Amino acid sequence: MKKLFSSLLAASLLTACGTGTSEATLSRGQAALTGGDSELILTLVNDLGTDLALLDDAAGLDRRAAENILTHRAGADGFFPSEDDDLFETLAELDAVPYVGPSALDRLLALARTLDLPQAELVEGVDFSALEAGLVIWGVNNSSAEYLDDTVGLDARAARNLAANAPYTSIAGMGEQAYVGAWALTQLRFWSTRWRLLKTGAESDTLAGTFDGVSFDEALAAEALRIADGSTFEQLTLFGGLWTTAARNVIAGRPYQNLAEVAAAWGVGGETLKQLKKMAAYGSWPASSSCEVGFSPGTCEPADAYHVAIRAFDNRPAEANWRLTQWFVPTCLDLTDPATIAALNDHAVEAMGWARTRDQFPQMLVLRDPMDTPSAFVSFLDKSIDDLDEVKNDKLAQSDYPDDPDVLGDWNILVGLHGWLRDRVLENGDATWSWRLDISASECSEYAAVMVDTSTGLMLTLHHGPRC
Numbered sequence: 001m002k003k004l005f006s007s008l009l010a011a012s013l014l015t016a017c018g019t020g021t022s023e024a025t026l027s028r029g030q031a032a033l034t035g036g037d038s039e040l041i042l043t044l045v046n047d048l049g050t051d052l053a054l055l056d057d058a059a060g061l062d063r064r065a066a067e068n069i070l071t072h073r074a075g076a077d078g079f080f081p082s083e084d085d086d087l088f089e090t091l092a093e094l095d096a097v098p099y100v101g102p103s104a105l106d107r108l109l110a111l112a113r114t115l116d117l118p119q120a121e122l123v124e125g126v127d128f129s130a131l132e133a134g135l136v137i138w139g140v141n142n143s144s145a146e147y148l149d150d151t152v153g154l155d156a157r158a159a160r161n162l163a164a165n166a167p168y169t170s171i172a173g174m175g176e177q178a179y180v181g182a183w184a185l186t187q188l189r190f191w192s193t194r195w196r197l198l199k200t201g202a203e204s205d206t207l208a209g210t211f212d213g214v215s216f217d218e219a220l221a222a223e224a225l226r227i228a229d230g231s232t233f234e235q236l237t238l239f240g241g242l243w244t245t246a247a248r249n250v251i252a253g254r255p256y257q258n259l260a261e262v263a264a265a266w267g268v269g270g271e272t273l274k275q276l277k278k279m280a281a282y283g284s285w286p287a288s289s290s291c292e293v294g295f296s297p298g299t300c301e302p303a304d305a306y307h308v309a310i311r312a313f314d315n316r317p318a319e320a321n322w323r324l325t326q327w328f329v330p331t332c333l334d335l336t337d338p339a340t341i342a343a344l345n346d347h348a349v350e351a352m353g354w355a356r357t358r359d360q361f362p363q364m365l366v367l368r369d370p371m372d373t374p375s376a377f378v379s380f381l382d383k384s385i386d387d388l389d390e391v392k393n394d395k396l397a398q399s400d401y402p403d404d405p406d407v408l409g410d411w412n413i414l415v416g417l418h419g420w421l422r423d424r425v426l427e428n429g430d431a432t433w434s435w436r437l438d439i440s441a442s443e444c445s446e447y448a449a450v451m452v453d454t455s456t457g458l459m460l461t462l463h464h465g466p467r468c
Contacts, residue, residue, distance in 0.1 A: 044108055055108075073088065077213070123172050141167040145160045165177055213273075227280060229255055324460065354437075369435060373429060428455050
């Protein structure tokens, strides 16, 4: 928070402020406010604990003035705290708020003098605003040595000394601890933005709010919290589409009491919160109680990579036409239920372009019974690499080099991805179902295998196109 020099203060306070019934000029007494008085007022209006009740009832402000102060402070998204907050940096900025005038500033100062508000501090050359100081004091007083070391990133000796001598009432008290110097204090000040979220979440009676710029209503916040706190790594990545690093960070920060704690976890930012919001809004999230068949796009890295490699390598579809497609379904589906299997097959048939054949020549569509093993899919997956081996040999035969490095390089990548995906499917073999779907049409026959991993909701369809 910027210091307000006396000369600038005196000039700014002579400026008319507000609209409507606000007072047009500041009194001589207000113009003579000291820098310390200004800091007290600004600390009060920026404090996390300052709400409508405090400004309206305790300070006795006009309700319109109180509401306008809070609206200004919350920024464009209307939530406080969040990334776009517009904190008051000068008394002139506060004075310019509609319905805020000399009497409002007098009332704010009177209330601020009765409260134990944090003060701005300069310790070891590191400047803390009053808000930053209060947040760091709260954060350190509520942190273990392990948290300060592993999460905040302090030197282990500084972390141990800070934790051992807590609680603190000032930053200066922290600076007196061994191994707590300018670097440690700078790191603590940086961490104040995270502690701001944590402190707000701990003191709030609602889950709704804006976190890292992402707004949640109460219902979405509750569902996103449940997902962040209880989903497996594979659910977060395969179904939810989180990057693997983000998913690990979410899991490492557990348990969570609110989304403020999720947002404050190390390595979790706005993109992760956006994805959690999408997961929460999706009605058939695997961990939910809904067991209606639903399909959601997502990212399964082995499947994505193998599909892309196949399409790049296999450029002669008349001879070896393979396509791998993925979806995500609720993990609670009952795969012994014929209606569920029928719904899954209908989706696969539509995706593979078989709907017209199914509708006009239903006798040509062969649906094999599902098995509670991945064997049907894995054997078909192995068939794909065998067929593509023939494509490789054709490419080498047509090349000027019998050991063409481009062909062999691409082939080695494809083989590696095949093994990666195969291992991934077999990892959860006990939770995996698979079956075959075929179109029997002589030389124009097509074949497919379907796999559903009930532990993660991953559904894969490997489709071999016609040779005609």
